[in-house]
Amino acid sequence: MPPRMTTLGEFIIEKQKDFKYSTGEFSRLINSIRLAAKTVNHEVNKAGLVDILGQTGTSNSSGEEQQKLDAYANDVFKTALTNREIICGLASEEEEDFVSIANKNGDNRNKYVVMIDPLDGSSNIDVNVSIGTIFSIYRRVTPEGTPAQLEDFLQKGTEQVAAGYILYGTSTILVYTTGHGVNGFTLNPALGTFYLSHPSIRIPEKGSIYSINEGNYAHFPQAIKNYIKYCQEIAQDRPYTSRYIGSLVSDIHRNMLKGGVYLYPSTHSHPSGKLRLLYECNPMAFITEQAGGKASTGTQRVLDVEPTELHQRVPFYCGHTAMVEKIESFF
Numbered sequence: 001m002p003p004r005m006t007t008l009g010e011f012i013i014e015k016q017k018d019f020k021y022s023t024g025e026f027s028r029l030i031n032s033i034r035l036a037a038k039t040v041n042h043e044v045n046k047a048g049l050v051d052i053l054g055q056t057g058t059s060n061s062s063g064e065e066q067q068k069l070d071a072y073a074n075d076v077f078k079t080a081l082t083n084r085e086i087i088c089g090l091a092s093e094e095e096e097d098f099v100s101i102a103n104k105n106g107d108n109r110n111k112y113v114v115m116i117d118p119l120d121g122s123s124n125i126d127v128n129v130s131i132g133t134i135f136s137i138y139r140r141v142t143p144e145g146t147p148a149q150l151e152d153f154l155q156k157g158t159e160q161v162a163a164g165y166i167l168y169g170t171s172t173i174l175v176y177t178t179g180h181g182v183n184g185f186t187l188n189p190a191l192g193t194f195y196l197s198h199p200s201i202r203i204p205e206k207g208s209i210y211s212i213n214e215g216n217y218a219h220f221p222q223a224i225k226n227y228i229k230y231c232q233e234i235a236q237d238r239p240y241t242s243r244y245i246g247s248l249v250s251d252i253h254r255n256m257l258k259g260g261v262y263l264y265p266s267t268h269s270h271p272s273g274k275l276r277l278l279y280e281c282n283p284m285a286f287i288t289e290q291a292g293g294k295a296s297t298g299t300q301r302v303l304d305v306e307p308t309e310l311h312q313r314v315p316f317y318c319g320h321t322a323m324v325e326k327i328e329s330f331f
């Protein structure tokens with residue numbers, strides 16, 4: 001008999017009691033994300049086969065060209081979360097503004113808002129490199145029954161009640177935290193079921209990978225130039241290796257399992273860094289801290305940054321605690 005494997009559905013029900021606002025509403029929310037992830041996964045896997053590759057010709061709110069799959073993933077997650085009447089608001093990296101969501105009877109009694117990067121690393125789609133979805137969940141701060149407001153979204157990362165990512169890679173894995181550690185679930189594509197494959201993920205004690213786009217070297221702050229030199233110097237106790245996929249979810253996931261640090265500093269073209277605080281950095285910071293790691297802007301804990309706008313960017317250094325602290329020491 002094969003060993004009994006826990007499914008994501010079973011895990012959600014089992015852990016409902018750990019969730020401090022346990023109402024079943026939150027479990028339904030995670031369930032909707034699971035369903036949307038399976039749908040997007042299906043489409044991503046056949047991306048090379050159907051005429052869905054290429055660009056829509058429109059740009060997203062940051063002025064970058066949107067790929068067709070970005071738009072598709074955005075629609076899938078939005079529909080899954082909207083139709084089930086479980087959230088009162090949604091903000092997406094692919095959309096300029098947040099949307100307030102009312103139930104079919106017109107009320108706004110739901111408690112949660114979701115922020116999502118529906119398909120991160122989408123410039124990699126055309127070349128079969130792994131991409132991902134990142135999500136972040138908050139309790140609303142405005143009164144239930146009223147439309148969601150900007151302040152429901154501009155909350156510090158410390159206020160997240162859950163965050164996760166889905167990596168569409170050699171296999172599809174959904175990793176999430178509700179503040180009680182981090183667990184990963186791998187999709188069995190034959191059955192369409194996610195199974196608990198990576199329980200209680202902890203970033204390994206010995207980190208040796210640094211991940212950064214060194215092509216931007218000339219435009220990095222001096223502190224980061226110095227850190228890169230530090231990583232490159234040959235010393236017996238520092239045998240660092242460089243790995244950079246250019247797909248945040250993949251780079252972070254690898255570092256979570258193998259030990260390492262991810263860096264996206266400020267550059268000339270992106271003076272505050274490229275990554276978005278609300279859709280990318282906060283969820284990854286929450287997950288990383290829950291796995292025993294650390295996430296910093298170089299001078300501040302990412303989760304403590306006070307957001308001022310939806311599409312705000314911050315420099316991002318995330319991963320193995322000692323490696324992040326080393327980076328901070330260079331600033």
Ligand code: AHM
Binds near residue numbers: 064249251
């Ligand atoms: P995106 O949200 O437009 O896909 O951009 C975010 C991506 C991350 O996945 C990745 O880490 C980073 O951009 C790579 O940027 P660069 O190509 O500048 O190294």
Ligand code: MG
Binds near residue numbers: 117280
């Ligand atoms: Mg992104």
